[in-house]
Amino acid sequence: MTVQVGKTTATMGKIALDAPIFDPPAFRLTNEQAAIITGARELGQTVFASRAAAYDRDATFPTENYKDLHRTGLLGISIPKKHGGLGADYQTYALAAAEIGRYCGATALTWNMHVCSTLWSGPLADDLDMDVSVRAEHERRRAIHYKRIVDDGAIYSQPFSEGGAAAAGGVAFGTEAKPVKDGWIVNGKKIFASLSGHADYYGVLCTEIAEGQTSSRRNTLYLAIPAKASGVSVVGDWDPLGMRGTVSRTLLFKDAFVEEDAALMPRGVYFQAALRWPHMFLTLSPTYMGLAQAAYDFTVRYLRGEVPGTPPVKRRMYPTKQIAVAQMQIKLEQIKTIWFQAVSEARANPSKEQVLRAYAAQYSVMEGANELAALAIRTCGGQAMLKSLALERIYRDSRCGSLMLPWTAELCLDRIGREALYEAGETDD
Ligand SMILES: Cc1cc2nc3c(=O)[nH]c(=O)nc-3n(C[C@H](O)[C@H](O)[C@H](O)COP(=O)(O)OP(=O)(O)OC[C@H]3O[C@@H](n4cnc5c(N)ncnc54)[C@H](O)[C@@H]3O)c2cc1C
Numbered sequence: 001m002t003v004q005v006g007k008t009t010a011t012m013g014k015i016a017l018d019a020p021i022f023d024p025p026a027f028r029l030t031n032e033q034a035a036i037i038t039g040a041r042e043l044g045q046t047v048f049a050s051r052a053a054a055y056d057r058d059a060t061f062p063t064e065n066y067k068d069l070h071r072t073g074l075l076g077i078s079i080p081k082k083h084g085g086l087g088a089d090y091q092t093y094a095l096a097a098a099e100i101g102r103y104c105g106a107t108a109l110t111w112n113m114h115v116c117s118t119l120w121s122g123p124l125a126d127d128l129d130m131d132v133s134v135r136a137e138h139e140r141r142r143a144i145h146y147k148r149i150v151d152d153g154a155i156y157s158q159p160f161s162e163g164g165a166a167a168a169g170g171v172a173f174g175t176e177a178k179p180v181k182d183g184w185i186v187n188g189k190k191i192f193a194s195l196s197g198h199a200d201y202y203g204v205l206c207t208e209i210a211e212g213q214t215s216s217r218r219n220t221l222y223l224a225i226p227a228k229a230s231g232v233s234v235v236g237d238w239d240p241l242g243m244r245g246t247v248s249r250t251l252l253f254k255d256a257f258v259e260e261d262a263a264l265m266p267r268g269v270y271f272q273a274a275l276r277w278p279h280m281f282l283t284l285s286p287t288y289m290g291l292a293q294a295a296y297d298f299t300v301r302y303l304r305g306e307v308p309g310t311p312p313v314k315r316r317m318y319p320t321k322q323i324a325v326a327q328m329q330i331k332l333e334q335i336k337t338i339w340f341q342a343v344s345e346a347r348a349n350p351s352k353e354q355v356l357r358a359y360a361a362q363y364s365v366m367e368g369a370n371e372l373a374a375l376a377i378r379t380c381g382g383q384a385m386l387k388s389l390a391l392e393r394i395y396r397d398s399r400c401g402s403l404m405l406p407w408t409a410e411l412c413l414d415r416i417g418r419e420a421l422y423e424a425g426e427t428d429d
Contacts, residue, residue, distance in 0.1 A: 017041070017042060017045060017046075018045055018102075020034075020037065020038065020041060021095070021099060021102065021289070021290070021293045021336065022037075022095055022098075022336070024037070027340060029095070033088075033091075033092045033095070036074075036077065036086055036088055036092055036096055037092065037095045037096045037099060039073075039074065040074060040096035040097070040099045041102075043068060043072055043074070043100070044102060044103035044104065044107075045102075045103055047065070048065050048068075048100065048104040049103040049104065051064060051104070052103065052104040052105075052106070052107075052245075052390070052393065053387075053390070053393065055104070055106055055107075055244070056106065056244045056245055056393050056397075057244075059238055059239060059245065059247065060245060060247070061110070061195065061198040061245060061246075061247045062104065062107045062110070062245050063198065065104065066153070066155055067153070069111065070153035074086070074096070075114070075149055075153060075155070076118065076149050076150045077092075077093055077096060077115055077118075078090075078093050078115050078118045078122055078123065079122065079149060079150060080122060080146075083142075083143060083146040083147070083150065084146065084147075084151075085118070085149075085150060089123055090119065090123060090279065090283075090343065090346040091343050091344050091346065093115055093119060093283075093286075094282075094283070094286045094289075094343040094346075095286070095343070096286075097111065097112055097115070097283075097286035097287060097290070098289040098290040098293070099290060100287075101287035101289065101290025101291055101294075102290035102291070102293050102297070103290070103294070105288075105290070105291055105393075105394070105397035106245025106246045106397070107245065108286065108287035108290060109194065109243055109246055109284070109287045110157070110195050110245070110246050112283055112284060112286065113156070113157045113158035113195060113199075113203070114155055114195070115283075116158050116203075116280075116283055117145065117156035117158060117201075117203045117224065117264055118146065118149065118156075119280075119283070120222070120264065120265065120270075120273065120280060121142045121145065121222075121264045121265055124273060124277050124280055125142075125269060125273070127276075127277060127348035128269055128276065128277070128348065129272065130269065138265070138266050138269075141261050142264070145201075145224060145264065148200070148201075154200040154201060155195065155198065155199045155200050155201075156200070156201045156202075157193060157194055157195035157198075157199035157202050157203060158194075158203045158205075159190035159192075159193035159194075159196075159203070159204055159205075159251055160173065160190065160204075160205040161190060161191050161192045161193075161405055162174050162175065162188070162189065162190060163189075163191045167405040167406055168405050168406045168408075168411060169217075169274065171215075171217070172215040172217045172219070173188070173205050173207045173220060174188055174207075175187070175189065175204060175206035175207070176188055176206060176207055176209050176215075177206045177207065177208045177209070177221050177223060178208075178209060178210070178211075179208060179210050180257070182259055183257055183260050183262065184208070184221070184223065184258050184260075184262075185255055185257055186204065186223065186225060186231075186253045186256045186257075186258060187253055187254060187255060187256075188204075188206060188252075188253050189250065189251065189252050189253070190202075190204065190251040191250050192248040193234075193248055193249060193250065193251040194246040194247065194248040195246070195247065196234045196248065196249040196250070196251055197227075197234045197247060197249065198247060200226070200227055201224040201225065201226055202227060202232070202251060203222060203223070203224050203264055204222070204224075204225050204251075205220055205221070205222055205270065206220070206221050206223060207219050207220060207221070217271055218268065219267070219268075219271075220271050220274075221263060221265075221267065222263065222264040222265045222269075222270045223258050223262045223263055223264065224258075224262045224263075224264050225253065225256060225258050225262060226262075229256045229257065229258065230255075230256065231253060231255045231257070232252070232253055232256050233251070233252045233254070234249050234250070234251055234252075235249065235250050235252055236249045236250040240400075241396050241399060241400070242396035242397040242398070242399050242400045243396075243397050243400045276348050276349055277346075277347075277348050278355050278358060279342070279345075279346030279350065281406050281407050282342060282346065282361065282362055284407070285343075285361065285362050285365045285366065285401070286343075288365045288366055288369040288398060288401040289335065289336070289369070291369045291373065291394055291398045291401075292332055292335055292365065292368055292369040292372050292373075292398070293332065294390070294394050295328075295369070295372040295373040295375075295376040295391065295394050295395075295398070296328050296329065296332045296376070298376055298380070298384075298390060299324075299375075299379055299380055302380045302391075303315045303316040303321050303325065307389065309388060309389065310383065310389070315380075315381075321379060324375060324378070324379040325379070327375065328372055328375055328376070328379070331372055332368075334364065334368075335364050335365055335369075335372075338357065338360060338361045338364050339364065339365050341357065341361070342354075342357050342360075342361035342362075343361075345357070345358075346358075352419065355419070356416055356420060359407065359412040359415050360412070360416060362407045363402075363409050363412040363413065363416075365401065366401035366402040366404070366408075366409055367401075367409050369398040369401055370395070370398040370399050370401065370402070372398075373391070373394050373395040373398045373399075374395065376391055376394075376395075377392075377395055
């Protein structure tokens with residue numbers, strides 16, 4: 001049974017809760033949004049924060065956190081209410097995910113892969129063009145996936161990286177789905193597949209190729225392949241610098257059969273989404289928005305002598321520390337402002353200005369979170385980078401943000417520069 005978020009506070013004990021990253025009245029959030037986001041923050045602070053160090057140290061998946069996400073309804077945050085979810089829109093999800101990321105980066109990042117399977121097949125797909133019969137079939141299929149999540153706590157992942165140009169959107173995915181009677185046979189390999197070995201379904205982006213056809217991005221399929229399906233295996237080690245709890249190992253598909261109901265989007269809809277709903281790729285950023293806030297929170301607490309486990313020595317009276325905190329606060333507010341605007345204008349067919357702003361927001365958050373963490377370590381000093389404190393993990397986790405395809409920091413710069421200087425179809429010939 002699902003316990004709705006926002007009702008769990010009474011059981012959370014006497015911990016003084018942090019202020020929200022985005023104060024609901026100041027950012028004009030509705031009561032319903034505020035309740036969902038508050039639930040995420042309380043769960044993050046009172047439960048996930050204390051578990052984060054062990055998942056990081058051992059590079060293990062936060063299984064216990066997922067049980068709590070299910071118990072509180074957050075596993076179905078973006079599933080429509082009529083299907084038993086919380087019905088959160090894109091903005092609400094992003095703000096809730098930032099609060100989770102503030103306390104456990106690996107949980108927020110993997111939760112994003114899971115939530116995207118419902119966000120992309122849900123509110124996002126609702127904005128896209130489909131024939132009436134195709135939409136009805138999609139509605140029937142997504143209900144199957146939603147039920148698994150809401151009733152059984154099923155976890156979905158989202159492996160699309162392959163080590164080539166496909167994840168950046170340059171070419172068709174090399175993982176192939178051959179249509180056969182009642183489904184597809186899938187063959188291929190995905191690298192950096194977060195939740196590998198822990199998701200119940202891998203939401204694989206692959207290319208449908210019938211006999212004699214050539215590979216095309218237009219034929220991208222988004223299939224929920226059961227982890228237990230024959231021909232699915234997880235290989236390789238996982239011992240990275242940061243985001244260690246994501247367990248992003250390599251997935252292999254060898255003649256894995258999936259039935260037609262595995263389709264999380266109808267044929268052609270992923271390609272349409274990538275063109276018309278670009279903010280779908282901004283969903284990796286909330287985790288890092290939370291990490292940026294966490295670096296700032298830590299610094300203020302540390303300089304006030306209030307970080308648990310450290311001597312109550314205040315360092316706030318030094319002008320150099322005050323200037324550093326001022327610089328961090330300014331940077332944090334800059335990141336928050338552009339990011340809030342960008343996640344608030346996620347929609348189909350955004351204007352050119354909105355798309356450029358989305359890239360700029362992604363860049364600002366991904367680079368900014370790590371800059372803030374680095375500044376936090378410099379400002380707090382040597383004792384603050386001990387592994388017994390959260391800042392060292394925040395620093396390593398935040399380093400991963402700008403590496404995430406398809407909108408790495410480099411690719412954001414690339415796109416902003418090109419799209420600002422050229423209109424669609426324009427050349428210098
Ligand atoms: C902690 C973590 C978790 C992850 N989880 C997932 C997951 O769940 N699912 C998933 O699909 N992926 C996941 N990834 C993978 C991630 O999105 C990238 O695919 C991966 O980091 C790419 O690594 P690479 O070195 O192979 O990139 P490469 O493709 O070798 O690219 C290296 C860099 O070159 C640049 N570059 C790439 N293509 C172009 C181009 N066409 N033009 C200009 N510059 C380019 C980019 O800046 C890129 O960062 C995860 C990564 C990390 C670090």
